Amino acid sequence: MIETRGLCKIFQDKKRGAIHAVDNISFICKPGQIYGLLGANGAGKTTTLRMLATILEPTDGTAVVCGHDVIDEPEEVRANVGFLSTATALYPRLTSREMVEYFGRLNGLDESTLKKRVDEIFSRLDMNRFRDRRCDKLSTGMKQKTSIARTLVHDPQVMIFDEPTLGLDIMTARTIIEFIRECRQQGKTVIFSTHVMSEVEKLCDVIGIIQSGKLLAEGSLAELRERYRQNDLEEIFVQVVGPYQSSTEA
Amino acid sequence: MNLSVVSVVYRKELTEWLRDRRTLISTVLVPLLAFPLLMVGITALATVMIGNAEKEIPKIMILGGDDSPQLLERLHKLDKLKIVPYADNWKDQISNKDIRAAVEIPRGFQAALADGTAQTVNIYFYQGELKSSFGADHLQKAIEEYRDSVVKDRLAAKNLPASVLTPFEIKQENVAPPEKVSGANIGGFIGYAVILLCLTGAMYPAIDLTAGEKERGTIETILSSPISRFDLVLGKFLLVFSASLVSAVLSVTSMGLSFAILGHSHLMKSSGEQSLNLNLGLTSVVAVFFMALPLAVLFSAVLMTIALFAKTYKEAQSYLTPLTFLVVIPAVASVMPGVELTPKLALIPVLNTSLVCKEIITGTYHWNSIILIFTSTCVYALVAIFLAVKMFQREDVLFRS
Numbered sequence: 195m196i197e198t199r200g201l202c203k204i205f206q207d208k209k210r211g212a213i214h215a216v217d218n219i220s221f222i223c224k225p226g227q228i229y230g231l232l233g234a235n236g237a238g239k240t241t242t243l244r245m246l247a248t249i250l251e252p253t254d255g256t257a258v259v260c261g262h263d264v265i266d267e268p269e270e271v272r273a274n275v276g277f278l279s280t281a282t283a284l285y286p287r288l289t290s291r292e293m294v295e296y297f298g299r300l301n302g303l304d305e306s307t308l309k310k311r312v313d314e315i316f317s318r319l320d321m322n323r324f325r326d327r328r329c330d331k332l333s334t335g336m337k338q339k340t341s342i343a344r345t346l347v348h349d350p351q352v353m354i355f356d357e358p359t360l361g362l363d364i365m366t367a368r369t370i371i372e373f374i375r376e377c378r379q380q381g382k383t384v385i386f387s388t389h390v391m392s393e394v395e396k397l398c399d400v401i402g403i404i405q406s407g408k409l410l411a412e413g414s415l416a417e418l419r420e421r422y423r424q425n426d427l428e429e430i431f432v433q434v435v436g437p438y439q440s441s442t443e444a
Numbered sequence: 445m446n447l448s449v450v451s452v453v454y455r456k457e458l459t460e461w462l463r464d465r466r467t468l469i470s471t472v473l474v475p476l477l478a479f480p481l482l483m484v485g486i487t488a489l490a491t492v493m494i495g496n497a498e499k500e501i502p503k504i505m506i507l508g509g510d511d512s513p514q515l516l517e518r519l520h521k522l523d524k525l526k527i528v529p530y531a532d533n534w535k536d537q538i539s540n541k542d543i544r545a546a547v548e549i550p551r552g553f554q555a556a557l558a559d560g561t562a563q564t565v566n567i568y569f570y571q572g573e574l575k576s577s578f579g580a581d582h583l584q585k586a587i588e589e590y591r592d593s594v595v596k597d598r599l600a601a602k603n604l605p606a607s608v609l610t611p612f613e614i615k616q617e618n619v620a621p622p623e624k625v626s627g628a629n630i631g632g633f634i635g636y637a638v639i640l641l642c643l644t645g646a647m648y649p650a651i652d653l654t655a656g657e658k659e660r661g662t663i664e665t666i667l668s669s670p671i672s673r674f675d676l677v678l679g680k681f682l683l684v685f686s687a688s689l690v691s692a693v694l695s696v697t698s699m700g701l702s703f704a705i706l707g708h709s710h711l712m713k714s715s716g717e718q719s720l721n722l723n724l725g726l727t728s729v730v731a732v733f734f735m736a737l738p739l740a741v742l743f744s745a746v747l748m749t750i751a752l753f754a755k756t757y758k759e760a761q762s763y764l765t766p767l768t769f770l771v772v773i774p775a776v777a778s779v780m781p782g783v784e785l786t787p788k789l790a791l792i793p794v795l796n797t798s799l800v801c802k803e804i805i806t807g808t809y810h811w812n813s814i815i816l817i818f819t820s821t822c823v824y825a826l827v828a829i830f831l832a833v834k835m836f837q838r839e840d841v842l843f844r845s
Contacts, residue, residue: 206840249667250839269670277668283661287463288456299452300669328463344665 195383196223196246196352200255203241203407215241217407218255223385223400225351228378230398231387232431238407239387240279243356246385247277260351273301276345279356286330290321290340293329294347301348308347315343335366342373353377355386359393371397391427405435445678449671453679457653461683467648471687475641475695480702493574502544502579503528505537509549518590519547524582538570544579545569547587557594624806632779635801637699638692638732639775639794642740643747645691646684647764650747653680655760663842673836677748681832684744692736696729731804735814738821739797743771745828749835755844778802790816793824
């Protein structure tokens, strides 16, 4: 489970001063659920997810992931988290298998467990034909599968996806979407950020609309439709974000 | 600290490093091949050039001397010189390398010699031009022989022995062991080379493991793993340190072998360098490595700290280039004649190690200085590692935009 409590992140910029990238965000994401963070570019999605993965430290507030506090027990949090984004790249001079094994070892898996786990994942994701090929020689789809295998190797209970389909072709994006669904079926806690409405509609059990670091609306798709009297998610998004965006721009 | 995790990070970095052509060239190939190619190449070139210059019979012009037939006759008899007829543009001919030198015999030289009046014979040549210098040397030698014969005749006329002018001989003789002579000749250079190669060997891996990781986007990947930043930095640091040492070990081994082979080769003998003894004691070489260890630690940590600031490989290279000068300047200063190790200089990083290496190579072990330098460099190195770890914990550095 993920629970954020008044999560804040302020960046100091020499020209612009203090920037509130994430401003007092609180939500709960339960096991077997996909929580979708929907927001425009620069809304604060990546910063929120990076704080949940303990890559960034919150300025204020906190979050608890699988019972571990992100500030006090960052290493325990990371041991229970699989983090995947379009920005997380692979080591070019390692093979696909070496890449996955490396992260397995960093997660403390012993050699026999690691071998079993790698064989299982590579078979499941149909990766055996390129397992010994260097990452810099892989196609985009193969790279994305290697990234997925890397996040899965230690069988984390929480999966964090930061715009995982950004810039990918349709077939590769479908693989990712299917993989996220599988995670839910396995009872994992899944949090997922995107600005693609169709992905949210297809996948998310709970949707959080975020703008300028603030969580402006939250609920299931049905709840949001009822609350804003709109059937189309894009219209709901514009209705939620629009006034706030106008006021911040003014 | 989790040693097992540090070892996992180190082994992964090592695998990647061994597969990277750029770092392998800078850390392995350059140190292995640079010295043999440079030394054999330069020596061979020098030998060929000197040999050619020695073989040539230089063209010489005589200015004046019509009233001094004795000296003229002596010069014309020499096989090693070719006398050409006088021309007004003799200066241009020397500058244009048409002739190698000219000798000016003053008017009334022979008569003045008979009277015992002092005269000056001028030799004109092209300074810095090897063949011209050889021509001038031949001329000088011939005229000195003539002067000696005049002195000998004068002494004989007065029934005085030749020993009147040289009542006793002076002879210089080396009593230092061959290792010390080698050390004095090339000791400073070895320290300088080890220090510089420790730096250059570490440079590319340091950039690749920090700025390179940011540029490729793998920094976020590794930071999402459950290892501590300290273990991550330590694993990376150990690889950079290894590269630094490998580079230094290979370069000194290659340099030692080059000196040993060159010392016994016909190249060195034919270029007239027999006096340069090239034997180095193994103990001295091992001691130099021992002193270079903390410096390699210092370089590795400092390079990583600075390179981490950069967003790209190129940006990191531009940050680290000035650092090379900061290292080269004290290293070069230590090679300068007269720069000796003092308690104050023993605290200046790089310069201190370079100076103590120079002493060690000559077989001189000042233990107080060695301990002070080793300890102070270790302290600097530890501070640098601490800063590197701190830098890896700064979000504004890791995710600088």
